[in-house]
Amino acid sequence: EQPMSAAQQHESQGVAYLRRPEQPQEEAPQTARSRGRSPISHLRAMFDRIIDTFATDADGVFYVDHDKHNIRSTFSGDFELEGTIKTRAGALFKGKLNSAGSLIKSEGTVVIDVDAEIAIDIECEMLIVLGKHTGKAKVRGTLVNVGVIKGEYEYGALESLGTIEGTIVQIG
Numbered sequence: 001e002q003p004m005s006a007a008q009q010h011e012s013q014g015v016a017y018l019r020r021p022e023q024p025q026e027e028a029p030q031t032a033r034s035r036g037r038s039p040i041s042h043l044r045a046m047f048d049r050i051i052d053t054f055a056t057d058a059d060g061v062f063y064v065d066h067d068k069h070n071i072r073s074t075f076s077g078d079f080e081l082e083g084t085i086k087t088r089a090g091a092l093f094k095g096k097l098n099s100a101g102s103l104i105k106s107e108g109t110v111v112i113d114v115d116a117e118i119a120i121d122i123e124c125e126m127l128i129v130l131g132k133h134t135g136k137a138k139v140r141g142t143l144v145n146v147g148v149i150k151g152e153y154e155y156g157a158l159e160s161l162g163t164i165e166g167t168i169v170q171i172g
Contacts, residue, residue: 006064019113053128055146066092069109079118093118100135112147127155129162138171 023114043125055065064071072089075112090108096105099120104110106124127139129147136152137143143155145162 046159050129050144050146050161053142053159064111066090069111069126069128071109072159090124114147140172 005098019098020061025170030070050060055068064127066072071088071092073087073091073092075097076094077092078096081097081102084103084105086105088107090110091104091106091115092111093116094113095116097116097120101121103123106107106122108124108130109126112118112129112131113135114130115140117134118132119134121135122133122137122139123124124137125135126141127133127137127145128144128151132148132150133151135151137154139153139155141155142157143153145158145160145164148163148165149160150165152166153164154171155168156170156172158170
C-alpha cells in the first residue's frame with residue numbers, strides 16, 4: 001500500500017481544501033491587446049490577498065489554518081440554534097444550520113466550510129465563506145467570499161470571487 005499524500009490525508013479527514021493551479025512551464029509569447037479588452041490591473045493583487053488568507057501544505061493544498069485564525073469552536077452536522085453564541089475566539093461551521101434570527105458573535109474569524117449551508121446572523125472580525133451563508137453579517141475586518149452569500153452584509157473590506165445576492169455595504 002502506498003503512503004497517502006498530504007492532500008489525500010486532508011480528504012480522508014474531511015478537511016476542505018483548494019488547489020493552486022499548475023503553473024505553465026513556459027510563458028506564452030506576448031500578443032497585441034485587442035481593442036475589445038479592458039485591462040484589470042488589480043486582479044492579481046486581489047487573488048494574492050485571497051490566497052494569503054489560507055495556508056498551504058507541502059503538496060500545495062490550501063487549507064484554513066485554525067491557529068492563524070484562532071478557531072477554537074467547531075459546529076458540525078445538521079442542527080438548529082436559538083439565541084446568541086458569543087466567543088472571543090474563531091468558529092468553524094460545517095454541515096447545515098438553519099437558525100435564522102439567531103446570532104453568532106465572535107471577536108475572531110468565522111469560517112463557513114465548503115459544503116456547509118448556514119443560515120444565521122454573524123458579527124465577527126473576519127468572515128470566510130467557502131460554502132453558503134444566508135442572513136445578516138457585520139464584519140469589522142475582511143469578508144472573504146469564494147462561495148455564496150445571500151442577505152445583508154456590512155464589511156470593512158471585501159474580497160469576493162463568489163456569488164453575492166442581497167445588500168452589501170462598506171463600513172468605517
